[in-house]
Amino acid sequence: MKKVVLAYSGGLDTSIIIPWLKENYGYEVIAVAGDVGQGQELEGLKEKAIKSGASKIYVEDLREEFVEDFIWPTLRAGAVYEHKYLLGTATARPCIAKRLVEIALAEGAEAICHGATGKGNDQVRFELTIKALAPEITIIAPWRIWDIKSREQAIDYANERQIPIPVSKEKNYSMDRNLWHLSHEGSDLEDPWNEPKNELYHICVPPEMAPDTPTYVTVDFEQGNPVAVNGEKLSPVAILETLNDLGAKNGVGIDDIVENRLVGMKSRGVYENPGGRILYTAHTELEYLCLDRDTMHYKELVSARYAELVYFGQWYSNLRNALQAFVDETQKTVTGTVRLKLYKGNCTVAGTKSPYSLYSEEFATFGEDEVYNQKDSEGFINLFGLPIKVQALLNKKRK
Numbered sequence: 001m002k003k004v005v006l007a008y009s010g011g012l013d014t015s016i017i018i019p020w021l022k023e024n025y026g027y028e029v030i031a032v033a034g035d036v037g038q039g040q041e042l043e044g045l046k047e048k049a050i051k052s053g054a055s056k057i058y059v060e061d062l063r064e065e066f067v068e069d070f071i072w073p074t075l076r077a078g079a080v081y082e083h084k085y086l087l088g089t090a091t092a093r094p095c096i097a098k099r100l101v102e103i104a105l106a107e108g109a110e111a112i113c114h115g116a117t118g119k120g121n122d123q124v125r126f127e128l129t130i131k132a133l134a135p136e137i138t139i140i141a142p143w144r145i146w147d148i149k150s151r152e153q154a155i156d157y158a159n160e161r162q163i164p165i166p167v168s169k170e171k172n173y174s175m176d177r178n179l180w181h182l183s184h185e186g187s188d189l190e191d192p193w194n195e196p197k198n199e200l201y202h203i204c205v206p207p208e209m210a211p212d213t214p215t216y217v218t219v220d221f222e223q224g225n226p227v228a229v230n231g232e233k234l235s236p237v238a239i240l241e242t243l244n245d246l247g248a249k250n251g252v253g254i255d256d257i258v259e260n261r262l263v264g265m266k267s268r269g270v271y272e273n274p275g276g277r278i279l280y281t282a283h284t285e286l287e288y289l290c291l292d293r294d295t296m297h298y299k300e301l302v303s304a305r306y307a308e309l310v311y312f313g314q315w316y317s318n319l320r321n322a323l324q325a326f327v328d329e330t331q332k333t334v335t336g337t338v339r340l341k342l343y344k345g346n347c348t349v350a351g352t353k354s355p356y357s358l359y360s361e362e363f364a365t366f367g368e369d370e371v372y373n374q375k376d377s378e379g380f381i382n383l384f385g386l387p388i389k390v391q392a393l394l395n396k397k398r399k
Contacts, residue, residue: 001028003109004140005100007126008033008057010045012151012165013115016158017142018052021113025140031057032103034096036066037179037237041166052163058103063179066095067236070315071180075283076224076334077327078299079307084257085269086276087310088181093122094315097129104137111138118144121262125313132316151186173200179240181273189268192258196270203244203272207251207345214343215250216350217243219282221338224331226279240275247274250342262312277347282338285349290333290356299330 004021008014008031021027031054033045042059049057070091081087104112112130116122118141127139148154151174158165174186182203188194198206219239220228227233229242247253253274261267287296302323309320336354340347362371 001026002111003028003030003107004111004113005030005032005104005107005109006054007096007100007112007114008045008049008054009038009115010041010048010166011115012154012158013117013143015048015052015163015165016148016154016161017113017115018049018054019161019163020142020146020157021140022053024146027111029054030103030107030109032100033057033059034062034092034099035059036062036092036095038177041177048164060099060103062095062099063237064235066092067179067240070095071240072225072236073324073327074306074310075226075279076331077306077323078280078284078287078303079310080280080303081307081311082257082259084255085259085271085307085311086181086255086273086280087307088178088271088273088276089122089176089183090125090310090313091180091315092176092178093125093313094129097126098133100126101130101133101137105134109137111140113140113142116141116143119261119263119265120267121311121313124262125315128313129316175202177202179237179244180276181271183272184270185267189270192268196256200270201254201272204248204254204274205251207254210249210251210344214341215246216339216341217246217278218337218339219243219279220336221283221286222335224283224328224334226282240279243275243278245274247278247342247347248272250274251345252342252347253277254345278340278342281347281349282340283334285338285352286334286336286354289336289352289354289359291330292358295330299327302326 004025004027006014006017006021006029010033018029018031021029031049033042035042045059046057074087074091079087100112114123114126116126123141130137130139148157155165173184173189176183184200189196218230219226220231226239229239234242253272253276255271255273257271258266258268291299306320306323306327309315309317309323314320333356335356336352338349339351341350362369
């Protein structure tokens with residue numbers, strides 16, 4: 001019997017894909033769940049996959065790899081898609097797809113199947129990773145070929161086959177959770193005028209319900225990577241878990257976004273990203289202190305392009321690798337400590353220090369100094385403004 005490896009989450013889509021693959025292809029289905037921090041969602045997954053018709057299931061712990069090899073590089077790059085989205089799902093998909101390929105090759109499977117829809121970004125992220133790492137493997141995307149046209153029909157399909165699913169027609173949000181974030185799409189969120197309901201949030205306390213006193217936290221970085229929280233050295237996963245907890249309690253990290261999907265449409269999503277918001281705020285602030293002007297300004301351009309590449313599923317592209325080399329060169333001096341204040345949804349900087357700081361109080365002071373000759377600025381302005389002056393003189397002559 002030919003084998004197919006299925007990217008399995010136990011959610012609505014992948015739950016019904018197992019019987020669908022067997023009914024329509026006659027495949028032996030090997031389910032693979034990549035643990036990137038879904039937590040309780042993974043409980044009972046093995047039993048559920050087998051009962052749904054899978055011959056075998058792998059539950060792979062990818063958390064350390066996810067944080068070290070995908071989140072941290074993106075953080076170092078300062079990559080944020082369209083100024084808001086911290087790329088939680090976008091970084092997880094190539095990590096999971098990489099493991100799908102490894103297991104497919106080990107099992108001798110001829111195909112890999114995923115449950116991403118034909119309207120979304122994840123189909124691209126899964127498939128570009130598979131094409132980059134194993135171009136010979138066949139890819140099956142049921143949402144592009146089956147007769148099911150909506151989540152409601154998918155629920156009916158599951159109920160007809162007595163497959164347990166974690167959603168109902170009344171609670172029909174599409175959610176994706178990992179160590180970095182939790183996303184919500186669909187249902188009443190499809191109207192951008194609808195304010196997210198407080199009961200939507202699974203991680204963060206709604207800001208208005210957060211404590212009335214601020215929480216202070218320090219984050220230490222070495223060459224752009226977080227290494228400690230409140231002075232305590234922690235593993236990458238532990239750092240993220242600690243900051244997720246602190247941020248969530250203070251309502252930090254909620255983003256409501258209408259974003260431009262790669263396939264061309266706009267979609268509305270609500271993201272809970274407490275630890276990510278803290279880390280991005282801290283990392284950016286440390287770069288203000290440690291990067292020179294030209295490097296910092298050029299890195300802003302690189303960050304935007306890097307974010308597009310990750311969002312578009314091009315993690316394993318030559319350009320992303322090349323940009324990463326530039327980014328990592330800039331991070332050699334991004335070492336230091338940032339203190340932040342968390343208060344009712346806000347994450348503000350309360351102090352920054354670094355042994356590589358380029359800030360000089362001696363030069364910047366408004367008080368008396370002995371290192372800066374203010375008369376020098378006159379010649380600088382005359383030369384810097386010469387093109388503007390010449391243009392103005394010529395315009396005056398032409399009138």
